[in-house]
Amino acid sequence: MSDFSSARSVSASGMQAQAQRLRHLSENISNADTPGYRRKLISFETALDQGERVSTVEVGRVSLDKSELSKIYDPAHPLADEAGQYSGSNVNLLIELADAREAQRSYEANLKMFDQARKMSSSLMQLLRR
Numbered sequence: 001m002s003d004f005s006s007a008r009s010v011s012a013s014g015m016q017a018q019a020q021r022l023r024h025l026s027e028n029i030s031n032a033d034t035p036g037y038r039r040k041l042i043s044f045e046t047a048l049d050q051g052e053r054v055s056t057v058e059v060g061r062v063s064l065d066k067s068e069l070s071k072i073y074d075p076a077h078p079l080a081d082e083a084g085q086y087s088g089s090n091v092n093l094l095i096e097l098a099d100a101r102e103a104q105r106s107y108e109a110n111l112k113m114f115d116q117a118r119k120m121s122s123s124l125m126q127l128l129r130r
Contacts, residue, residue: 004121006054011114013056017044018107020059025100028091035079037089039065065090
């Protein structure tokens, strides 16, 4: 595999990982008001392709945030206990939006690297044709 192909595969794996991250962040945001919902967290892992000797990024296991669920006072809610409280979610919208912005910027950086490698490869091919 050429260096240009290696660069594109590394960038593509980064884009796929950030897309997965954005998917889980959007699930967290959409379930922020769901009672008992626990925030999903993902981790990234390095994958080494022995044949190509290239390290790429993979999404690790999805885990649930173990932090305390918020307590909401609403005696009229069907899930409320005898004290009038029920468990909300542990999703903090500010954290989710900040993480989404970071994932978006990382995706864009990988996309620019992919595009640069593609342009360089194309330019090299044009030079070799002359």
